[in-house]
Amino acid sequence: MSPATFIDALQNELQTTQYGQRPPELYDPIRYIMSLGGKRLRPLMTLMAAYLFTDDWRKAVRPALAVEVFHNFTLMHDDIMDQAPLRRGQPTVHEKWNHNIAILSGDVMLVNAYELLLDVDADKLKRVLTRFNRTAAEVCEGQQFDMNFETRWDVTETEYIDMIRLKTSVLLGFALELGGLIAGADETTTDHLREGGINIGIGFQLKDDLLDVYGDPVKFGKQVGGDIIANKKTFLLIEALEKATGSIRDELIGWLNQTTFDKAEKVQAVTSIYDQLGIREVTETRINEYFARGFANFEQINAEPTRKSLLIEFARQLAERES
Amino acid sequence: MSPATFIDALQNELQTTQYGQRPPELYDPIRYIMSLGGKRLRPLMTLMAAYLFTDDWRKAVRPALAVEVFHNFTLMHDDIMDQAPLRRGQPTVHEKWNHNIAILSGDVMLVNAYELLLDVDADKLKRVLTRFNRTAAEVCEGQQFDMNFETRWDVTETEYIDMIRLKTSVLLGFALELGGLIAGADETTTDHLREGGINIGIGFQLKDDLLDVYGDPVKFGKQVGGDIIANKKTFLLIEALEKATGSIRDELIGWLNQTTFDKAEKVQAVTSIYDQLGIREVTETRINEYFARGFANFEQINAEPTRKSLLIEFARQLAERES
Numbered sequence: 128m129s130p131a132t133f134i135d136a137l138q139n140e141l142q143t144t145q146y147g148q149r150p151p152e153l154y155d156p157i158r159y160i161m162s163l164g165g166k167r168l169r170p171l172m173t174l175m176a177a178y179l180f181t182d183d184w185r186k187a188v189r190p191a192l193a194v195e196v197f198h199n200f201t202l203m204h205d206d207i208m209d210q211a212p213l214r215r216g217q218p219t220v221h222e223k224w225n226h227n228i229a230i231l232s233g234d235v236m237l238v239n240a241y242e243l244l245l246d247v248d249a250d251k252l253k254r255v256l257t258r259f260n261r262t263a264a265e266v267c268e269g270q271q272f273d274m275n276f277e278t279r280w281d282v283t284e285t286e287y288i289d290m291i292r293l294k295t296s297v298l299l300g301f302a303l304e305l306g307g308l309i310a311g312a313d314e315t316t317t318d319h320l321r322e323g324g325i326n327i328g329i330g331f332q333l334k335d336d337l338l339d340v341y342g343d344p345v346k347f348g349k350q351v352g353g354d355i356i357a358n359k360k361t362f363l364l365i366e367a368l369e370k371a372t373g374s375i376r377d378e379l380i381g382w383l384n385q386t387t388f389d390k391a392e393k394v395q396a397v398t399s400i401y402d403q404l405g406i407r408e409v410t411e412t413r414i415n416e417y418f419a420r421g422f423a424n425f426e427q428i429n430a431e432p433t434r435k436s437l438l439i440e441f442a443r444q445l446a447e448r449e450s
Numbered sequence: 451m452s453p454a455t456f457i458d459a460l461q462n463e464l465q466t467t468q469y470g471q472r473p474p475e476l477y478d479p480i481r482y483i484m485s486l487g488g489k490r491l492r493p494l495m496t497l498m499a500a501y502l503f504t505d506d507w508r509k510a511v512r513p514a515l516a517v518e519v520f521h522n523f524t525l526m527h528d529d530i531m532d533q534a535p536l537r538r539g540q541p542t543v544h545e546k547w548n549h550n551i552a553i554l555s556g557d558v559m560l561v562n563a564y565e566l567l568l569d570v571d572a573d574k575l576k577r578v579l580t581r582f583n584r585t586a587a588e589v590c591e592g593q594q595f596d597m598n599f600e601t602r603w604d605v606t607e608t609e610y611i612d613m614i615r616l617k618t619s620v621l622l623g624f625a626l627e628l629g630g631l632i633a634g635a636d637e638t639t640t641d642h643l644r645e646g647g648i649n650i651g652i653g654f655q656l657k658d659d660l661l662d663v664y665g666d667p668v669k670f671g672k673q674v675g676g677d678i679i680a681n682k683k684t685f686l687l688i689e690a691l692e693k694a695t696g697s698i699r700d701e702l703i704g705w706l707n708q709t710t711f712d713k714a715e716k717v718q719a720v721t722s723i724y725d726q727l728g729i730r731e732v733t734e735t736r737i738n739e740y741f742a743r744g745f746a747n748f749e750q751i752n753a754e755p756t757r758k759s760l761l762i763e764f765a766r767q768l769a770e771r772e773s
Contacts, residue, residue, distance in 0.1 A: 153594040208550040227531040235590040242583045260565045267558040271476040
């Protein structure tokens, strides 16, 4: 068994799933955003978690897709809120159609996610949905905290980690937990899966923040320094604001308050401030900590070693990714 | 047993239900919109339908509230799309807070509706959710058709009725069906409940359109003629556009194209056109037809007569309402 088998099963399901037909303005945006690609990490995690405990992991494919549909629903609505023009290099739904269509298509996408999730054994449905509802609410909470942080300059590391835990990580936790639930794993095991997913999710998001500044421009695939240009409140900026004093602090605040600037100059200057404050090392330490916690959670899981190694290897690739 | 008993049970549940706490920007708007009142028709219908078949109708209270929460979620998002400043005489959520908060609070409200709906017996959960998902998608489809109609002058009566069936009526149908499902009614019976609810829902919306023009200003509670002022594509306007010819048609189109006008004068003129075309009578005939179909659906239901009369009486009040 290799990850390619899981990916093939997901692609096949992605190509055959029907989201709805009429009116086209409502359903075309769903097909559009789902066609933009992405790494499909979350449904892949569901399938790998199911495979830990059953050969019949294919019964997790439609519920796994529910997680991907939910994730893309949050992207569609977040893009409106963030006024983002592009998603994966293509126009966002509210740009290609309009705001109202992006709101309403997103709504029906969330309903679609619930419909796909119904495809679990009846005796597991209530538990799956209880956990999904909690997760979905937390993802919304994380997005609201993220928006609240935009106008604050005193966000603490603890607050930031809690925000990304909600906005990003709990869904990775749920993706793994769902696979375990479908495969009939006991509650202790699904707890380890969820916690492992959350920890790896936090490490994953912190790595995202790090790569935006310290990524290899060739391998990264996106513009390095985009978060610096946009004053995005990342882990690195929050750490820098917490640590900087004196003239370095003045310089950092100065760059944050500039409304017109040379982009390359700002990226270079802020990166240099991060260098002086040792922000890269702090961030790498924190990333390694969270991934280590995730691996420790997975260690607790009692499953066939070659199957477990698939999941561990997947997490290791997330930790070592350069794009 | 009287409707007041059901209303008391609902009010009690409304006051104790928790929607969430942090961040307050996410959950305050939910408490706000739920506190604005309204007739609570939909959850009341769920309880009355459950009571047809069981004394234990109280187990339907939380699922009934799910229908009301879902309805208010659609209002929150529709108000953004329609740029409505007021809802039940109070500022809409996007006006009182902002657009982003109205989008995101609405999202988590939909999740809340699903959570309340989980409170049905495990063996009924899948059927309840399958029906709810279908209904929720249809409500979104109806809203999209309604928005599409705004820029069209050739909407037919059939298209209009289909739009209001989706946007308004299927949720009334589901509200009744849900009560039947929870109380263990068989599928034939829950089909009659749903169809009856849909037919009465169509009659209800057509009555809404009628009252806006021909309501008694004292009893109506809202400004008579609001739809005419806003060129809202109601059943009356669509009928008039289908029926009007010659100079009457020119006059009607003329009023629709006026950008500055005296409101009272426009209301009087368009009402006079409706009068000349016999639109009131056509609308009343159609309303009576749909309510009659609804009563015929209810006739098919096998339940204790005094219990059934509660539901029939409720529908009769909807048919005869003047506000």
